[in-house]
Amino acid sequence: MNIDAAKAALAHLELDDNPASIRSKSRDFFWYSPVLKARLDHVVADFVVSPRDEAEVIEVLKTCYAHDVPVTVRGAGTGNYGQAMPLAGGCVMHLKNMNRIREIAPGRVVAEPGIVIRDLDAQTKAQSGQELRMMPSTAATATLGGFIAGGSGGVGSVRWGALRDLGNIIRLRVVSMEAEPQIHEFTGEELHRVSHAYGTNGIITEIEMPLAPAYDWVSTVLTFPDFAEAARFGAELAAEDGILVKLITVCEAPIAAQYFQRFKGHVSEGDNTLQLMVAPQSMPALETFLARWPAGKMIFRSDAHDWSRDPGVAYEYGWNHTTLRALKVDPDITYLQVRYHGADFLEVIEAVRARFGAELMQHLEVMREHGQVIYAGLTMVRFTTEERLEEIVREHEEMGAMIFNPHRYTLEEGGRQSADARQLAFKREADPKGLLNPGKMIAWDVPDWGYERIYAYAGMRAAE
């Protein structure tokens, strides 16, 4: 690894070697996890480069390849798993300058990866009345490329499923890290090689995404005294094919009362809440549906309310923004990512609640999975020890709830605990020296890893 030579060769690009700035750009939202916080807090790159176009991306990759410098790509760094953290140091490639929209068409947009999702949506809405099908709750700062490389779904998944589902990404243009970097255009089955691969096997330089209509979504808050009923309401609302929603979030009491500052005075400690995004034309149908649930109350709708402080958009009370709000109030909160599926998913959720009591607080998000309504859980956990957290994970799995562990920095451990053959095969082709985001793909480092314990990347640079 010849850092100085690489920096010298790249000096004509936008290069950042201010230590404070490098440290900040070497971090993402890994600190959501006390487990990752303990392991990654010291991680820091040697320099940051921000290419302005694909040609500069190629130049960075070619230069770093020549000098054996690891390259970890990042957008806004809103991922929670250390996806964008340079475990072995080296170069952080920041894509903030690559933020152009190339084409807006009915149902489609072509853009560069560094564009902030809210900016993208604002432009597609202004020009065509359209927006992305789905976005993370961090859309105000997150980039499109970061969402595709490091995310899996979010606001909009209630209707469109996950990013990995066919049709939710149309095309990705990708540059490899070789002596002579190659450009690939991926569609169809090939998309899985690089989507949700954390930039371990190529750098995405252009993205074609489907668009959906951009309605003036009404942010709505409902309360239910009983959590199980709130969860049933959310699932049944999602099954109302004629009611167009973009978000159905369910939060167990006392999440809203304790962590949603602007809900104060409007919710009590006993209120379970739903945060919804509803198309304006579906609001009358939502009201009709809600009237069938005598225990449910609509306490807020953004198109007609008398709250003295506007709480803001519902999606910033959903997905990982919910966790973020809790963390701001109570730093001992962490979370799990659970998938409740199968015919009895509501019963499994109730069984989990009964088993753990106040140690957990349920936070559910409706998703579509293969045409079915399911719940993703972003369960809040009152953290005590890593051992106890592991125990909670195991017990969920024993109860039939699948865990995608957010306390791991590798692709495999955060996913299904198995190597992704397509990603690995493409890494062999596109990153022969293994310099792209090292330490994130176990299959590359330790092909026979057994997942009995948390993976510790041997190449991680030690704290100074």
Added chain:
Amino acid sequence: MNIDAAKAALAHLELDDNPASIRSKSRDFFWYSPVLKARLDHVVADFVVSPRDEAEVIEVLKTCYAHDVPVTVRGAGTGNYGQAMPLAGGCVMHLKNMNRIREIAPGRVVAEPGIVIRDLDAQTKAQSGQELRMMPSTAATATLGGFIAGGSGGVGSVRWGALRDLGNIIRLRVVSMEAEPQIHEFTGEELHRVSHAYGTNGIITEIEMPLAPAYDWVSTVLTFPDFAEAARFGAELAAEDGILVKLITVCEAPIAAQYFQRFKGHVSEGDNTLQLMVAPQSMPALETFLARWPAGKMIFRSDAHDWSRDPGVAYEYGWNHTTLRALKVDPDITYLQVRYHGADFLEVIEAVRARFGAELMQHLEVMREHGQVIYAGLTMVRFTTEERLEEIVREHEEMGAMIFNPHRYTLEEGGRQSADARQLAFKREADPKGLLNPGKMIAWDVPDWGYERIYAYAGMRAAE
């Protein structure tokens, strides 16, 4: 019934008393059914009036009320159950002149009932890039009001469910038939009073409907050598949340070869076909999905084909247009309306095929029902006798397939064979003399009807 007095009082309106014209405007597509053909072929009104606005509708209703003249409302007459046929004679109220659009907004349109659906969609598309969520396959001639009063779903139901589902109709304005006709505005639960009520309890004069994006849908035809695989493909395609489709029609061999004239030379007698409408931005994903099914072939796509004769839009090979094409070739074909739902719906379909062999040809349409993918069957039947047709219906029901019998002219027999209390209650209020479309609501005529045999309306005017 004082026909002459009513005609005289209404002479300043657009009144039609040409016998040939009256006879033609007293009919709909009831002749799809040999059972209805035998019973309703002679049905004819005394005169036809075509009001130009709501005030004239009110005048017609008030006048006919005063003179005890039955009023049967109609649009284009594309219904198949005699919905728009004046069993007791009297007045046919034709709404063709009430075809204005009042408002187009994001996600919504307000229109009069007599507008032809294709015209409505053309205007909303031109002005706002939007169209109705769903339409009948007869959209080129059918009216919006007729669809709502006499239909239940169709093209678009694969995504949005049925018309009766919450959110698929926003508001209906309705005029009653009393000494002083009243105007009602219905939303929410109240919509069910008059939607799919055949105009038996009020005349719809204004309609507010949700809109969806109007893409340049790609009409696509696939073939599969095996029917069960074609049916499985259709259901699994519908479960791909990221692939935006508006129509998934499955036709058993040899429907396409025998009845779809423009498919000649492109399909064989053994080809089972799927006709699809796919959003352009979802075509790459459809191709990717199809490639997972080695037996499936795409033989036509409207955006790139070399067929010498364009077969036209896919939706005119779906829903009841499929039946229509068969009837044109083989007048002995009739059909059933089946609902295959439940976890084992594909098995039930196979069991039905095994039971009936060549007597039936399966024609399936994907729908959403309470968030689930199900198949509606518009099964083609090689008709022999009414008795045999009844037997086929019974056997379907015994096998777990629900039948909505299209060989009946009453609301109840075409539906769930039970009175609709909301429709009946509103008829008591809005049509105290029972003059609106008489003979179509059994609950009004014979409250304790047992459904053992086909209902025969006692007030039906005899053939001359």
